Amino acid sequence: MKNIYIIGVGLIGGSFALDMKKQYQNVTIYGIDNNPDHIKDAIVLGVIDKEATLNDLSKADLVIVAIPVDATVDLLPGLLDKVADHTLVIDVGSTKEDLCLKVKDHPNRRNFLASHPIAGTEFSGPSAAINDLFQGKTIIICDVEETAFKLQEKALKLFKDLGMRIRYMKPKSHDKHIAYMSHLSHISSFMLGKTVIEKEKNERDIFDMAGSGFESTVRLAKSSPEMWTPIFKQNKTNVIETLDEYISNLKQFKRLMEEEDFDGIYNEMKNTNYIKQILKGIE
């Protein structure tokens, strides 16, 4: 690999760039971004080496598409038209079904690997890019058999070099489960933030009462709406299902409170403490 193109030099694209520069000698990292300020910042910060355009992609050994998921679905077919036979194209989006469907019959489908690294922070833009973001994290690969075998190998080497743990899933299954494991957390956090802001907006002093618990629970409410709106749009059916179940659990908790069934409240919490065992695995 010599010529690496990052489309979207934000948190994820930029963090890939930083890790690959550290990991590989003699690579040149080209950045492509709609926002000229992002390109400028990414060069100043040493995240990318040079600016490029979509017309340069025929020279690419690797293209990483790290833009909002709706933009990826729009861009990918035309992008696959441009690439050479040996070029590996990967995306990093949080939804996989629409994208895999879109390029299903593309003559260069074999150049593409659909992937989703479960890594990130609540920040965005090139200044959010950090070293070792992917170390020890899971990356989910979808429809692996649709990718050329040599390009699969190239991708797996890259993910392993960056410290990632690889899991394979079908796009439908990915989108269903990620709605529970990630998308719902974001909504619960955004709505918690909204509820507290609405209540307390005229009493700024009240935020002195915020402790690390509130901070941790509301952290995802800092996330980028530009990135998350298209994710919710593409994963609408699954997300609505998770919301239904979450709301119904909250209503039941409220009902127990109203009925003063505090043994019931205790049991709700005691049973959910099981999350400790589950999280041990990812700590």
Add this chain to the structure above:
Amino acid sequence: MKNIYIIGVGLIGGSFALDMKKQYQNVTIYGIDNNPDHIKDAIVLGVIDKEATLNDLSKADLVIVAIPVDATVDLLPGLLDKVADHTLVIDVGSTKEDLCLKVKDHPNRRNFLASHPIAGTEFSGPSAAINDLFQGKTIIICDVEETAFKLQEKALKLFKDLGMRIRYMKPKSHDKHIAYMSHLSHISSFMLGKTVIEKEKNERDIFDMAGSGFESTVRLAKSSPEMWTPIFKQNKTNVIETLDEYISNLKQFKRLMEEEDFDGIYNEMKNTNYIKQILKGIE
């Protein structure tokens, strides 16, 4: 201060003990706990110096009551019966109205200061006690004028020595606002954990999909049901109000999803990003 008694040698009581041992020379920290294992562990861990009983409290210069809030309401009147004129008694509970009401007319009300340090972790028991837990944290003092002036001074010095920022509130106002800033976060986190566990319990592999976002949002679901059930019981009315508003915001988000109003979804998130400015103050 020479003789300090900690009732409940868990996360909060134990962390007070550790900081005071570091801060003050020549103090002896006595521990009182229903659970003999807690006392044993706390001595082995160097959290307390000696075991004591409630009958020893007449010798106390300072008593910190750090047990579940229902137990505090039961214990405090009898405890105030036992203490000497110069003894300061403080509690650290997450609800204040019931407690302040309970001791309102106690002849030794002036020995008691109602306080709530906004500090903690999701862990519990003596092994959860840590140094510097209170450094830079807010402590809320309620009904300060009900405490003897000399004992107020003693408490303020202690809180400042431990690095805390002091705020004064009425108990009613404390309980109302803390429902938003802390109690609701715990419920949103517990119910998130419950929703995901129910869905995914037969598919343990799915938890490989959990990233730092899920972990942060669900962290409080590890909290102790023994501690939280009485908090929700004492703050029932306020907690139900916060739950009503939270559920209504989630339902509105779901409605926007169903109507495919993704501009609306975008705006919900964009407006809530304001939480960044708010949290800056507490970081």
